[in-house]
Amino acid sequence: MEDYIVRATAAGGQIRAFAITSRELVEEARVRHNASPVVTAALGRLLSAGAMMGVMMKGEKDLLTLQVKGSGPVKGLTVTADARGNVKGYPEVPDVLLPPNSRGKLDVAGAVGAGILNVIKDMGLKEPYVGQVALQTGEIAEDLTYYFATSEQVPSAVGLGVLMEKNNTVKQAGGFIIQLMPFTEEAVIARLEEKVASVTSVTDLLEQGDTPEKLLERILGEFGLEITDRIPARFYCNCSRERVSKALISIGKKDLREMIDEGKPIEVNCHFCNTAYQFTPEELGELLEKEN
Numbered sequence: 001m002e003d004y005i006v007r008a009t010a011a012g013g014q015i016r017a018f019a020i021t022s023r024e025l026v027e028e029a030r031v032r033h034n035a036s037p038v039v040t041a042a043l044g045r046l047l048s049a050g051a052m053m054g055v056m057m058k059g060e061k062d063l064l065t066l067q068v069k070g071s072g073p074v075k076g077l078t079v080t081a082d083a084r085g086n087v088k089g090y091p092e093v094p095d096v097l098l099p100p101n102s103r104g105k106l107d108v109a110g111a112v113g114a115g116i117l118n119v120i121k122d123m124g125l126k127e128p129y130v131g132q133v134a135l136q137t138g139e140i141a142e143d144l145t146y147y148f149a150t151s152e153q154v155p156s157a158v159g160l161g162v163l164m165e166k167n168n169t170v171k172q173a174g175g176f177i178i179q180l181m182p183f184t185e186e187a188v189i190a191r192l193e194e195k196v197a198s199v200t201s202v203t204d205l206l207e208q209g210d211t212p213e214k215l216l217e218r219i220l221g222e223f224g225l226e227i228t229d230r231i232p233a234r235f236y237c238n239c240s241r242e243r244v245s246k247a248l249i250s251i252g253k254k255d256l257r258e259m260i261d262e263g264k265p266i267e268v269n270c271h272f273c274n275t276a277y278q279f280t281p282e283e284l285g286e287l288l289e290k291e292n
Contacts (some may be wrong), residue, residue: 003233005055005085006212010223014184015192017220018052019176019212025051025087025235026162027170032235032274035094037164039074041106044162045140046079047089048175051233054081057121065120070138072113073098080272086236088272106164112138117147141175148179155180157192161202172206176215188223195219237273244268244277249287260284 003024008017026044029035035043046066054064060083068077073096079089101107114135121129131151135143141160148156160175178196180189196219199205205215216225248256248268259266260281268277279287 001211004212005052005231005233006216006227007055007229007231008216008220008225008227010216010220010225011184011188012224014181014188015178015220015223016181017176017178017216017225018055019174019215020048020052020233021174021206021212022048022051022233023170023173023206025233026173028235029089030170033090033094035091036097037168038098038106038108038111039091039094039096040164040168040170041162042068042074042108042111042140043077043079043089043091044170044173045108045160045175046077047087047235048160048162048173049140049144049158049177050079050081050089051085051087052175052177053119054083054087055085055229055231057083057123059083059123061124063122065118065122067118067120068112068115068135068140068143069118070113070115070135072096072109072111072115072138074111074113077112078271085231085233087233088235088237090271090274106162108140109138112140114138117143119147119151144177155189157196159196159199159202161206163203163207172203174206174212174215175202176212176219178216178219192219192223195222235273237270237275239270239273239275241277244270245279245287248279248284249290253288256284256288260288 003022005020030040050066062083064081066079075092077091081087096111098107098110119131133147136146141158144158148154157178163172165171265280
């Protein structure tokens with residue numbers, strides 16, 4: 001199944017919801033960063049959430065960044081998404097190995113540790129919006145639920161999951177975000193809480209063949225679910241040789257000159273997609289000439 005996001009409403013507009021299937025994009029992130037299973041699970045959850053939160057934004061050029069900074073061995077995760085379903089991300093330490101947690105699952109909370117979650121929205125204004133909360137569990141979904149409640153004052157339910165194959169490739173990945181509007185009736189809230197609590201594992205449902213539509217139907221079907229949009233989702237990085245060249249020029253003539261004098265090719269890696277760009281001393285010389 002190709003990755004995609006659905007956007008929906010329910011209960012006559014009192015509820016808005018998003019769901020994603022993201023196996024392909026999480027697997028691409030795993031391959032690009034050669035990530036271990038526990039790091040793939042952590043990054044995959046954040047990528048899935050980022051993609052859904054990206055399409056919540058209104059402007060074509062709006063950008064969302066999610067940053068997790070933790071005391072655990074992975075140290076940090078960064079994900080950037082746009083409003084069109086494109087998402088990219090990287091772990092600071094990709095090769096963390098940990099024993100399973102007490103439930104026999106990948107220990108995402110142990111890999112992340114205690115720390116903070118930053119949510120940065122660049123909407124073309126002078127200053128981007130920045131929301132910051134302390135990590136509640138390090139499991140990502142609960143941390144985002146807490147962020148929505150405290151920073152945006154939007155009661156939300158977030159479910160995220162990544163299931164790995166025995167050969168350490170990604171078997172399933174996806175999730176949902178369900179949010180209440182300020183005018184939601186108490187009876188709707190109470191019933192919705194029961195329905196959300198009944199979803200024990202997103203990846204179990206994906207394994208059973210649930211699509212994003214079916215996931216939301218399971219939780220919101222009795223509230224008159226209306227699917228309003230279906231958006232393709234993908235791992236996409238907009239880095240290019242040209243952009244890297246501009247970054248090299250920006251470091252200044254002195255540093256460029258030192259690199260050229262060393263007489264060796266240099267390699268610049270994109271954090272997000274791990275693509276390597278090589279520049280010979282001659283090519284660096286051409287960049288220096290452009291700068292003059």
